Amino acid sequence: MTLRRVALLVATVAGLVFGSGAADAAPPAAGSDGAGDSYYPQDGNGGYDVADYHLTVGYNPATHQLRGDQVITARATESLRSFNLDLEGLTVDSVRVNGKVAAFSRNGEHELTVTPQRPLRRGEGIVAEVVYHGVPAPISDPLLGDNGWQYSASGGAFVAGEPHSAATWYPVNDTPKDKATFHLSITVPKEWGVIANGREVGTHGNTHVWAEETPVVPYMTTVGIEQWEFQRGRLGDGTPVVSAFAPGTSDATKAAEARLPEILDFLASKFGPYPIDAAGGIFLAEPIGFSLETMSRPIYSGRAGNIQTIVHENAHQWYGDSVAVEDWKDVCLNECFASYAQWLWSEAKDGQDLDTRYRSTVASASAQFWAGKLYDMGPGKEFTSVYSKGPMALHALRRQIGDNAFNLVLRTWPALHRNENASLPEFQRYVERVSHQSLQGFFDAWFYGNSKPADQYLYPGSLKPQA
Known part of the structure; x- marks a missing residue:
């Protein structure tokens, strides 16, 4: 089944799930180009609520070229003649809304404005498909350094950063106020391994499929492309654990991560049952300026693979991931x-x-x-x-x-x-x-x-x- 047919099918289902809503008295308007955060008012967008991201990506480490096909399932929270997504730098090739070609334009640092063929009613289901390509680039932060899509010395790549990161590699409503499930299918050359959020769905040839069914804030999504050494296991309740170590990771770091079940049991004794659908860690070789609580699978700087940091980032699965900031x-x-x-x-x-x-x-x-x-x-x-x-x-x-x-x-x-x-x-x-x-x-x-x-x-x- 083609992605276009998938989008049309999902659009039909979304209309049944979300409903078309009663006719609004107010005429359709342009959705806000920001979610209204007091510090980063242009981050995120208004007028709709995302339920799921279904992202299909092809990435070539040799050229750094990324090709993406993003299918966003959402619901209009107001009558819209247009709406915005966030996307940094990458080139948009086409946009479809509910199966029909839509007009689009770019403005500002990260705004992608989408105008459907007809206005969307409040409460109506939206399926937006964005096809795009380019060479992702990180966002520079004066305190934390690079955020978002970054490159490793080995030729691989990884995603880490806050308060911004997701928009560097896929179209998104980039605000903590809009959580959604996240499904990733990524194709890379056969010598490269992939790790991401959530559960491993499977590997088909050179295509790796991951699914995060716990609603996630966009900046907590990640992917890592490297010649990983994987460790797999399960928590006592059956939750799958997948950890990935970049070449050269120390034995001390691997031993620290081996205590993850003990750490999560301890944190659960303080904070309640583990609230995420998977667990593990992503251990980089690069000594980046921070580690980050990417959902289900924190990502660690090459200089931070120790017990205290692992405790810190996994505590975030309760405080920061499951419960995210309002602002x-x-x-x-x-x-x-x-x-x-x-x-x-x-x-x-x-x-x-x-x-x-x-x-x-x-x-x-x-x-x-x-x-x-x-x-x-x-x-x-x-x-x-x-x-x-x-x-x-x-x-x-x-x-x-x-x-x-x-x-x-x-x-x-x-x-x-x-x-x-x-x-x-x-x-x-x-x-x-x-x-x-x-x-x-x-x-x-x-x-x-x-x-x-x-x-x-x-x-x-x-x-x-x-x-």
Whole structure:
């Protein structure tokens, strides 16, 4: 069956599933060219909600040429005469909407505007097929370095980056606000292996098929093309585990990843059942500036294959992946919790006294440390204090509300918002309900403020200095 026929079939099914909706009083309008994030307002788009990406890619490492055919299944959330997708640099060859040729144009850094032959009604199913090609290029970030599609010294390629990355290799609604399932079929020369998100569906000749059935934020999708060494297994509940190691990966890194089932069992004891449909890791040779919690299968810098980093990135499967940020100013909900997971691991596995660790950090902290914000820190500053001041704030919160309430919050918050988005103010309100405490002063001091907390918030509970 051709992709065109598949698109037409899916369009018919989508219309049945989503429905055409009642006629709107308002005339069809152009969908927004941004999703309205307070830091990156042009990222993502408005007017529709994506259910699934079905991406077919051919990639030649020798020439870096990529050819893609993306089928997006979505639903119009308003009457649309046109809508936008995000795509960085690559050349669009054709677009079809619900089986019919559509007009398209490019503007700005990443906007692909699609105009169907007829307007779309609110509630109507959309199947957009975009055929494209080109040489993908990363997005440069002043703090993290390259984001998105990147090249390895071996000639392979991989995808990693936040807050942007997906638009460097496929057309997408590139916002954390729009999660969707992700299906990838990628063809590469026979000497190359492929790893991606989700479960291995199979390999047919030189074509590798992966399926991520847990709804995923676009920047958490990935693919790695390399001469991988694979390790496969299963968790106790049957969840498949696939890890891939680039040539030259150390035995110490492989031994650390071999403890992944133990790590996930520990994290599940703190955060509740593992919320993703697969597990594993992607271990690069390249010493990139970060590791990243790509869904089901974090991707690791060549200098970061250690237990603490593996704990951190897999904690994100609960805090950051299953529950994603509502807005980038809420990123503490990702990074503060993943960083505190490292503290919890050290407490449980290494016998570390976290109160002592906390007091030692307070004693040595600089004015710059306290000036870092954990909420609404400003664009480009998201990935700073959340790693250092963030776990301190959570440990103080633990002592403020007590272990019983704190542990209950850690376990129930991810279940309450599974496969959804959430904000830090929402988290505050939830903690207040669970703990039966008014915590505005505490959150003002630790999360919303940019100065050293007063002693009543700095030393709650057992953190009070000994007389």
